[in-house]
Amino acid sequence: MTDDALRPMTRPRLYEQVLERLRAYADEHELVAGDRLPPERELAQRLGVSRASVKQAVVVLEVQGLVETRHGGGTYLVRDTLDAEPVDRLVERRRRLPDVLEAREALETKLAELAAERRTESDLAEMRTALRGMESDIAAGGHGVEGDRHFHAAVTAAGHSTLLAEFMGSIAEAVAESRNESLRQPGRPTRSLDQHVRILEAIEAGSPKAAATAMRRHVRTVAKVRLLEWDPGEENEGS
Known part of the structure; x- marks a missing residue:
């Protein structure tokens, strides 16, 4: 014992x-x-x-x-x-972030592809509403976090895949962490909004390949965060 x-x-x-x-x-x-x-x-x-x-x-x-x-x-x-935030918690988030981003790319790329094939007018309206909210928040000095969450949820819903939606729900907390991490990077909110617009345009056009490509590019941008460049090891006291 x-x-x-x-x-x-x-x-x-x-x-x-x-x-x-x-x-x-x-x-x-x-x-x-x-x-x-x-x-x-x-x-x-x-x-x-x-x-x-x-x-x-x-x-x-x-x-x-x-x-x-x-x-x-x-x-x-x-x-x-x-x-x-306590360093130990930061270290733990850094450890799991690559796996979360890998899962996001796999799931959300497929969901964007399906959304381009299956979206309804109601789905498209939900995505547009999300982007308007994100744009307004950014214009007011915010990071657009809620609009970002709303947009990705709308794309997931537009894929009309119950099982993939359940998978996304199972990692929702980890996805929220990756979203917050990304959107606090300098200049990132505006860039993410622009990428969301490209994703929406491809889905509106009914182009699965273009939607998947746009989503993959977006998630790979999300992966470029300062946290993953940080080495939490001991500092060199000799300098």
Whole structure:
């Protein structure tokens, strides 16, 4: 019988401690979106750590869409907080994301193909409504998350395949994670909206091959996220 209380202890990565200090700093100084963090070199000196540790902490904040680093111009808050998701949860999402995206490409490409063959006028109206909602949200400064969800749900419904729809439902939570991850990439909401329009046009035209191609291109764009470029391993303290 394993004694859970005596399981091996894990040592917090140094950059996780830096993350907590940065969050506290932002709170104490009441930083909001648009405010700039001190330069990495200054942060490293004040915290007594390497610049590598600071850089890794900043990357984690970037991955979560909390800050953006401008080339030659510093690091700025994107939101009014630096409350980051726990690193362990981030690591787990990074681990499963490739499988989710692989499943999405397989299922949604086929569903788009079927939608082009089987869609009804009601199905098309639902897709158009979804895109109008996504466009309005983006224009108001949002990421278009609900409109994106609505559009993909409408394409799934238009495929009129009970079993494929059930498969999509079984991974709905994971798909939502991949959607949120993608839409917080800089410039991604507008690009996704444009790709949705191409998918709809192919479905409207009754072209299964074009619809499948457009959906495959879209899902592969969704797969290009900062999270998958991030290495959550230990930072090199020698730099």
